[in-house]
Amino acid sequence: MYLLFGYFLFAIYIFSLIFFIVGIFKVIKNNNLSTSLNNISIIVCVRNGESSICNILNDLKSQNYDGNLEFIIIDDNSIDKTKSLILEFIEVDNRFKYYSTENMKSNLNHKKRALKLGIDKSNYEWLLFTDVDCRVDKNWAMEMSKNYDSSDYVIGLSKVKEGKSLVSKFQSIDFNMLMISAFATTQMNYPLACSGQNQSYKKNIYQKVNGFEKINSLLQGDDSIFLQLCRKIKNIKISFSTNSESYVVAKTHLNWSNFLLQRVRWAGDANIMWKYNKIFFIIILSTFHSNLFILYLIITKAFYPLIFFLGLKFLSEYSVYYLGNKKLNQEKNSLSFIIWFLIQIPYVVCMGLGSFFVSQIGWRGRRV
Numbered sequence: 076m077y078l079l080f081g082y083f084l085f086a087i088y089i090f091s092l093i094f095f096i097v098g099i100f101k102v103i104k105n106n107n108l109s110t111s112l113n114n115i116s117i118i119v120c121v122r123n124g125e126s127s128i129c130n131i132l133n134d135l136k137s138q139n140y141d142g143n144l145e146f147i148i149i150d151d152n153s154i155d156k157t158k159s160l161i162l163e164f165i166e167v168d169n170r171f172k173y174y175s176t177e178n179m180k181s182n183l184n185h186k187k188r189a190l191k192l193g194i195d196k197s198n199y200e201w202l203l204f205t206d207v208d209c210r211v212d213k214n215w216a217m218e219m220s221k222n223y224d225s226s227d228y229v230i231g232l233s234k235v236k237e238g239k240s241l242v243s244k245f246q247s248i249d250f251n252m253l254m255i256s257a258f259a260t261t262q263m264n265y266p267l268a269c270s271g272q273n274q275s276y277k278k279n280i281y282q283k284v285n286g287f288e289k290i291n292s293l294l295q296g297d298d299s300i301f302l303q304l305c306r307k308i309k310n311i312k313i314s315f316s317t318n319s320e321s322y323v324v325a326k327t328h329l330n331w332s333n334f335l336l337q338r339v340r341w342a343g344d345a346n347i348m349w350k351y352n353k354i355f356f357i358i359i360l361s362t363f364h365s366n367l368f369i370l371y372l373i374i375t376k377a378f379y380p381l382i383f384f385l386g387l388k389f390l391s392e393y394s395v396y397y398l399g400n401k402k403l404n405q406e407k408n409s410l411s412f413i414i415w416f417l418i419q420i421p422y423v424v425c426m427g428l429g430s431f432f433v434s435q436i437g438w439r440g441r442r443v
Contacts, residue, residue, distance in 0.1 A: 081368035085384060088361035092391040098259030099398045103317055113223050114143040115216055115275075116197035120189035121207040122151040125160060127326075131207055132164045132171070140216045147196055150175045151189040172196065186271075187287040187297050194281060203275040208326035209233070218321035219275050226314040227280050228305055230261055231273030232322045232403065237411060242334055243327050245422075248396070248408075248415035250325065255399030261315040266306065267355045271298040273323035276305065283308055295344045303351035319404055335426075342430035363427040366420045389416060 117135060121128055135146045148161050148171060158173070165171045174196055181188045194202060203219060205211055212218075222229040232254050237247035257268040284304045290296040305311060328334035349356035365388065372381040393412060400407045 081364065081371065084361045084364040085368055085388075087357060088365040089387065089391055091358045091361060092395055094263065095256055095259040095395050096398060098262040099255070099395070099402050101262040103262070103402070112142040113201045113220055114145075114199040115140070115201045115203050115220060116145050116147055116193075116199040117203045117205070117216065118147045118149065118190065118193035118197065119205060119207055120149045120151055120186055120193065121153065121157055121161075122189075123153045123155045124157050124207040125153075125155040127208050128157055128160050130210060131205065132161070134211045134213070134215075135171075136164065136168055137213045138216045139213045140220070142220070143199070144170055144216060145198060146171045147193045148173055149189040149193045150177075151186070152177055183287055183291045184294060186295075187291065187293075190297055191286060194278065194286070197278065200278050201275060202278055202281070204271055204273070205323055206272045206325070209272050210324040212320045212322070214320040215323070218318040219273075219316050221318070222314045222316050223275075226312045227308075228276040228302070228311065228313040229274065230257055230266060230269040230302075230313065230315045231275065232258070232316065233270045233272040233325045234322055234405070235325050235327050237408065238327055238329075240329065241414070242329070242331050244411045245415050245418050246328055246334055248411050249419065249422075251400070251405070252392070252396060252415075255395055255403070258315045258317070258403060259395075259399065261313060265354075266302060266313045266315075267352070267358070268299045269302050270325075272325050273321075274298060280305055280308065280311065293344065293347075295340055300344055300348070300351055303348075303355070306352075317403060335429075338426050339429040342426045346427075346430035363423055366423040367427075369420050370424060392416065 119131060119135075132146070132148070135144075138144060146168075150158055150161065150173065152175070158175070161171070161173050165173055174192055176189050176192055179188065179192055181191060183191055190204075201220070201223060203216060219229055219231055233250065234254065235243070235247045235250045237244050253268065254270070257266065257270075260267040284301075284307075287297065287301065289304060290300055293300065302313075306313070328337070345356075345359045348359055369381070369385060369388065372384065393409075393416075396412055397407055
């Protein structure tokens with residue numbers, strides 16, 4: 076019985092990869108864009124970020140943009156030197172603004188609570204987001220803003236630099252595949268995912284969906300699930316920024332424990348996606364079961380079916396990887412992809428099972 080179920084979900088997974096490939100081949104929208112002079116509120120939430128806060132603040136200070144920018148830094152009850160470091164930047168650049176969630180009353184959880192404060196304090200219509208552990212190019216705001224005249228919501232690409240460690244190689248390819256999928260589905264006018272490390276939307280879009288109130292109890296949810304809420308707005312225009320200077324470099328995890336804890340939190344969103352987008356949830360479910368199915372074939376020693384399905388999975392995923400990176404002008408590393416492919420099979424199964432225990436995992440030292 077499981078074999079038939081496995082065949083069915085595996086087929087759905089392969090069809091979803093084909094859907095991604097079709098999206099990759101579509102002509103990129105808004106390929107010839109001009110710089111927008113919209114004023115932008117850039118919002119960064121931080122908790123205990125003294126080790127990295129100066130990097131992102133220097134990146135923001137160096138932005139090459141002719142319009143007005145304000146940098147709203149939300150301190151989410153840090154207990155280290157985060158506040159004093161932010162105040163140092165405020166003294167030399169009045170575009171920086173500091174706010175703390177210390178006395179804030181809200182029913183929102185963790186980061187969404189801090190984000191709400193930042194949005195409430197913003198003065199401009201366009202909101203642009205990144206994280207404290209990220210690095211951005213000096214033309215980041217300018218390149219993201221080039222999508223504003225034809226969009227209400229802009230999905231930006233985030234990437235992780237590949238290091239020498241196995242975890243960094245795996246993380247780099249894994250995140251890369253997520254971003255390619257987000258790009259491809261946006262090209263198909265059916266955006267499924269985004270990252271809070273690099274996204275931008277109008278304040279009135281945020282207000283139309285009543286902010287984060289519908290997802291107030293979730294640990295995460297401020298990016299992909301929030302995107303699903305926004306997708307339901309009539310005539311909303313969502314685009315993906317494909318200029319390499321608009322890409323954000325995210326933190327590279329140096330050990331497996333921190334990386335896996337982060338991904339279990341992400342998996343918690345995937346586990347409840349059926350409430351917000353049933354088709355996306357089916358794709359997530361098929362991804363989980365396609366890898367579980369491979370493990371089943373290994374355990375049952377079904378050699379010939381294993382070779383066929385493993386080969387089909389590899390060819391489909393590698394096609395997405397190769398073609399997506401080619402379209403987005405990113406480097407390709409076939410050896411790292413093979414390493415990712417092999418580890419990914421038990422990894423996806425473990426993350427899927429771990430998603431049921433996300434309530435036991437905190438954010439920045441705090442539990443749900």
